[in-house]
Amino acid sequence: MPKLKHFTARSLVLASLATLSLASLSGCGLLVVGGAAATTASVASDRRTTGEQVEDKAIQIKSADEMNKLVGDKGRINSTSYAGWLLLVGDVPTEQIKQQAEQTASKIEKVKKVINELRVGDITPFSVRTNDTWITSKVTAALIDTKGVPTRTIVVLTERGVVYLMGKVTDAEGQMAATAASGVSGVNKVVKLFEIVTPESLLQRQTPAPVQDNAAAPSSTPAPGGTSGGAQALPIK
Numbered sequence: 001m002p003k004l005k006h007f008t009a010r011s012l013v014l015a016s017l018a019t020l021s022l023a024s025l026s027g028c029g030l031l032v033v034g035g036a037a038a039t040t041a042s043v044a045s046d047r048r049t050t051g052e053q054v055e056d057k058a059i060q061i062k063s064a065d066e067m068n069k070l071v072g073d074k075g076r077i078n079s080t081s082y083a084g085w086l087l088l089v090g091d092v093p094t095e096q097i098k099q100q101a102e103q104t105a106s107k108i109e110k111v112k113k114v115i116n117e118l119r120v121g122d123i124t125p126f127s128v129r130t131n132d133t134w135i136t137s138k139v140t141a142a143l144i145d146t147k148g149v150p151t152r153t154i155v156v157l158t159e160r161g162v163v164y165l166m167g168k169v170t171d172a173e174g175q176m177a178a179t180a181a182s183g184v185s186g187v188n189k190v191v192k193l194f195e196i197v198t199p200e201s202l203l204q205r206q207t208p209a210p211v212q213d214n215a216a217a218p219s220s221t222p223a224p225g226g227t228s229g230g231a232q233a234l235p236i237k
Helices: 009-025 040-045 050-074 095-106 126-144 171-182 199-206
Strands: 076-082 085-092 113-120 154-159 162-169 189-196 232-235
Touching (some): 050 076, 050 095, 076 154, 085 154, 126 171, 171 189
Parallel strands (some): 085 113, 162 189
Antiparallel strands (some): 189 232
16 A cells, blocks of 8 residues: 655644644643644534543543553553543553553543553653654644544544544544555554444434423433444554
């Protein structure tokens, strides 16, 4: 598969701003979606509810604190949460600490699922981490340039050349996003951590409920959707 090398200037600028924002906030575990931190535009275009976004920020702050207590300067753990799915990446000195990290993360309030992608070994060199940040910018730009991909509801994270994609997307959107990411130079593997939703459920979210006179409005039931059932890796050809 040929590697994607060219992006529009606008998409690269937007992607770089988003990545820099993520990097500057990584110490406290905050999440920036689409280059804006909790702005009206971000909330409006993010398929999570406002409550879910607030909960995810709280999860990341708590996780960052707990992981720092666990490894200190002997390891490096980054936490990213999307709709209660908590992704752990980084480096820890032993397998025991890797398992302890997962157990600790699973006890954090509002965490629905922990995806433990921690690596046992020495801390990744700064040069590799810097390159990962650049890859994240390029992947974000590729998603912006790909028609039909809901970029603002997808979180991109790169760890040692492995790109993780999180978000609420339809199956078709997820496939397009993964394919676009896999074509970016420097990407070794793409791992999909998507919550798969139906097109019908998205339409229901966009359509306001009718107002009923002299009657109590019925309670709404979420449209049937599903989850991906875990990580799906897309190897690079």
